[in-house]
Every structure is written in C-alpha cells, then in structure tokens.
C-alpha cells in the first residue's frame with residue numbers, strides 16, 4: 001500500500017509499505033477513505049517530536065471502512081464506517097475510567113506518532129471497540145474528518161476548559177484550524193462577544209464567516225488596546241491561546257478580565273513568562289489539556305445533524321498520490337491560504 005513516511009527531520013516520502021495486519025485481538029484494520037494533515041505532523045517533520053522515530057507512517061485523523069477485526073473486538077464489525085480519533089483508548093486503565101483518554105496508559109496520542117498512522121491506504125487501530133466511532137454510511141466524510149482532532153481539541157481544551165457561558169466575552173488568539181474549531185464550537189454556549197486575533201487576514205475573514213463578532217490583525221493593530229475598547233476596559237471572560245508561542249500566551253495574560261480564564265490549547269516548545277506579580281490578585285484560572293476526544297460522540301451528532309458546519313475549515317482537496325504537494329500547500333499556509341486539507345484515499 002502507499003503511505004506517507006517520516007524519514008527523519010526535514011524528510012518524508014510516499015513509500016510502498018506492507019498492508020498492516022491484526023497483531024492483537026483488540027485491533028481493527030481500517031481501509032482509509034479520507035485523511036488530513038495536522039500542524040503536529042509539521043512539528044514532527046521539523047524534528048520537534050523526538051518520540052516519533054524515522055520510519056513511522058504519519059497521520060492521526062481520518063475516516064474509513066473496517067476491513068478486519070481481531071477475535072476479541074465485539075462492537076466494531078467488518079464493513080462499519082468509522083471515524084478514527086487522534087487518541088487511542090484501551091477503555092480500562094485508571095485514566096480511561098476517568099474519561100482522560102489522552103493519558104491512557106496503553107494508548108493516548110500514539111497514531112502517526114509511536115505506531116503507524118492514517119496517511120496511508122490502511123491503518124491498524126488498537127483497542128478498536130473503545131477507540132473507533134461508528135458513523136453513518138451516507139454522510140459528508142470531509143466534515144467528519146474534522147472530528148478526529150480539531151473539533152474536540154478546540155471544544156475540550158478551549159471551550160469547556162474556558163468555561164464559556166451565555167453572554168460572556170471570549171477572545172481566541174490564533175485563527176488556525178484549532179482556533180477556528182474553538183470558535184465554531186464556542187457558539188453552543190452563546191457568548192455575546194467572540195474576538196479573534198491573528199496576523200493572517202484570510203484566516204480572520206474565515207473567522208468572521210464562522211461567527212466572530214470582531215477580528216483583530218495584531219500585526220497592524222494593537223490587540224490589547226482594541227480588546228479593551230471592545231470590552232469597556234474590562235478584558236475578556238475567556239481567552240483561548242491557540243498558537244503555542246510565548247508572545248501569544250503573554251497577550252492572553254494582558255487581555256483576561258478579573259475572574260476570567262486563560263484556556264491554553266497551543267503546543268508550547270519553550271518556557272513562557274507568567275506575570276503573577278499582576279495576576280495574583282485577579283482571580284484568574286489557567287487551564288491546560290491534551291484533547292481526550294471524550295466529547296466526540298456529542299460533536300459527531302452536531303455535525304451529522306448540521307447543527308455546526310465544519311466545511312468552512314476545509315480549504316483544499318488532494319488525492320493520496322499527491323500528498324507531497326498537499327504537505328507543501330499546508331506548510332505554506334500564508335501564501336496558499338490553506339486551513340485544513342482533505343486527502344482522498
């Protein structure tokens with residue numbers, strides 16, 4: 001089968017690989033229909049994720065058809081259409097029993113990281129019964145792919161941890177796929193103001209179409225002053241950090257209102273200053289989380305019934321044969337205007 005393989009920092013190739021087989025009784029083999037590329041895949045390619053070794057097939061998102069199952073798989077059947085979440089869960093460990101699948105002692109984020117991933121014609125998914133989600137056959141597969149990672153990540157790490165309430169003011173720093181997914185799902189709670197801050201005008205335009213009440217290009221405009229104008233000098237009740245660099249986390253600390261929450265979503269590679277000399281008395285909550293995908297069944301219903309429409313997050317379509325071109329497009333988002341890229345397998 002064809003598969004996109006990480007070959008060490010800066011190197012990848014579309015290779016011919018053996019089709020995966022069941023190795024454990026709880027496995028399923030899934031024939032891929034759609035997959036996509038994540039910002040995390042670019043981090044791996046830069047060499048930022050040393051736990052991902054050369055030779056790994058990348059990808060932790062997608063939709064497919066179950067091709068075979070191990071002897072002890074009971075609820076997932078051959079021929080089922082399934083969503084593959086970015087997090088694998090054994091369903092039995094201490095963390096899984098708390099709903100914290102991200103820290104499953106036998107799973108967590110392993111697909112396309114520590115085991116072969118979804119940017120291939122087939123993928124082996126461990127703990128199929130507790131990891132895969134069945135989907136109807138006649139759905140918009142492109143939209144469903146957004147549920148593997150970005151929608152639950154934006155929702156769990158940003159919206160739920162950010163404790164968004166009706167009438168609240170919300171700011172999202174970073175209008176990449178995750179920030180936009182948080183924007184889309186924040187609307188379940190009817191916040192009054194949703195301010196999106198980024199340096200890319202195209203992404204800010206998409207944010208407006210997805211429901212942002214104000215957008216701020218913080219390359220041209222002083223974001224702090226503008227947020228204070230919008231909020232009558234209070235700051236925002238919830239600010240989500242969806243970039244993962246020190247400057248944006250510091251911006252969050254500047255615009256959070258007293259009693260507010262800073263919900264971190266970004267993947268941080270270096271330490272960040274925390275201005276406790278000012279925030280200590282402001283009743284601030286700071287949250288961090290790796291997506292658990294525990295809200296995926298709920299989000300799946302909202303996408304299937306078109307309560308939310310994630311298609312605006314999809315900017316490009318490629319075939320698996322063109323995946324190197326897809327990577328080039330995705331990694332040059334400023335020029336290509338890429339947000340999420342669908343790979344048809």
Ligand SMILES: [Zn+2]
Nearest residue numbers: 090093096104
């Ligand atoms: Zn577990």
